[in-house]
Amino acid sequence: MIVIGIDPHKSTHTATAVDPATNTDLGSIRIDATITGYKTLTAWAKAWPTRKWAIENAEGLGHHLAQWLLVLGELVLDVPTTSTARIRQLSRGSRRKNDRIDAAAAACVAALQGDARPVDPEGPTDILALLDERRTNLSGSRTRLVNQLHALLRQLLAGGAPTSLTAAAATALLRGYRARSEVDRVRVGLCRNLVADIHRLDGQLAENEKQMTRALDEHGTRLREVDGIGPVTAACLIGRTGRVSRFPTAAAYANYNGSAPVQVASADADRHRLSRYGDRQLNSALYTVAMVQIRMPASAGRTYYDKKIAEGKSPRAATRSLKRHLSDHVWRIMLADEKRSYRQHEKESERAA
Structure with missing residues (x-):
């Protein structure tokens, strides 16, 4: 399968076709970022019937083209800009940069390095x-x-x-x-x-x-069944998380939202401080849920908080522990929701076929 790398810009896009077996540049084209340009691009790509598209920053400047290709039934991958920069520097041995090199680097990353992820239709x-x-x-x-x-x-x-x-x-x-x-x-x-x-x-x-x-x-999410999560908080958690399966573990998600505590010093494994990293709005939403549950005597969060207090933790440390516990719980719920959505989509596709 041929890989077509895309280096998107605001007004133009550059595409380069690469044979992943030999890493050979098979051709390149530059188009205007218009519907007419998109049609020119797909007509040019018909030279390779089996193909997939690797778009650098498909959630940014390449978003419109990526969604347009998905509607046509194409396989589209999102390649991080950090990966293309690393591949470009290693393969060229310098910091030279142009659109064709970027597009080829995106294709190489997707085909050879596995640093790309599939792009899903908007929903x-x-x-x-x-x-x-x-x-x-x-x-x-x-x-x-x-x-x-x-x-x-x-x-x-x-x-x-x-x-x-x-x-x-x-x-x-x-x-x-x-x-x-x-x-x-x-x-x-x-x-x-x-x-x-x-x-x-x-x-x-x-x-x-x-x-x-x-x-x-x-969406059909079960997040609103959790004490302290209403429509606004659920929308924040889902909307700012996006595709939750991109986080392989609950720990990765906790690091992303800043609820994973940071050790004060590597020599003292028992002392931790509040993390200042991660998405602060996600972190704020989790903190709000934690505080609501602490004030609810019958909630599972209050039980967990009291357990940490009984273990000798300070109220602030117990709150941080609860926030991390809620992060893991939210990650599991959203992951189950996503898997259920995919199963329903597959069943609908089978019925349509």
Whole structure:
């Protein structure tokens, strides 16, 4: 099977065909990153009926082309940029770089080194990732608006507004206020504009949560059966994890989300500190679940926490242990969900055939 390596850029893509048996460069083509260019590429690739595509950074600049090829029924692999850089430097003996060398390196990595992974069609996991990113942006915007509203109300009212400020509470405060100067009237007008913006964002956040719930129902995950995991947290865990089978072990996933503790010193195996590495939003989600379970007397997490306290661990160390325990549990659930999804997809494919 011939391997066609792709070096993607924003406006152009370069493809190089490589024979994996001899590592021979069979030809190369550069196309524009357009549908017309994609059609030119597939017509050129028909010279090799048995082929697979190795796209460098298929989750980044090569994402659109990778998904387009998957729709056509092609076998597409994702090659990390670190692997192509390593192969290019070892094979050339220098740091020379051009698109054709990059594309050939991607093909060689996929065919010979095994550093590539199959690219899957987009599905519910990608929907959850998009909704989670949208919620993060909406929450950040709402926080900035609430801070601005607090600052204005502090200038209008003695003592300002309560910390937990909502659109309804701000409206009630403004209803009883009488401006005594032109400057205060401008402040009141700005406050009302901010209240309207916050009210609009609250509606968008509520709709976002409904969309997450529908996507989770379609996904069929069992994460929401875990105490402390609701639609928003489940969407964050699934969306930010992506294809969970890319983590071969629970320890690899714990390292990715930063819940794996780090030894203080190699000579002292019993002392650990909090890891500052990994995806911090995933880490924050796991911490939230851990704190919710600790506050639930009947939860499995509280039982685990009490067990660690009885072993002599400090409350902070016991919380870190629970967070790591939850990471392993979440990894197993998501892995089982993914395997079940693949089995269902295979059955549907067999019925269609």
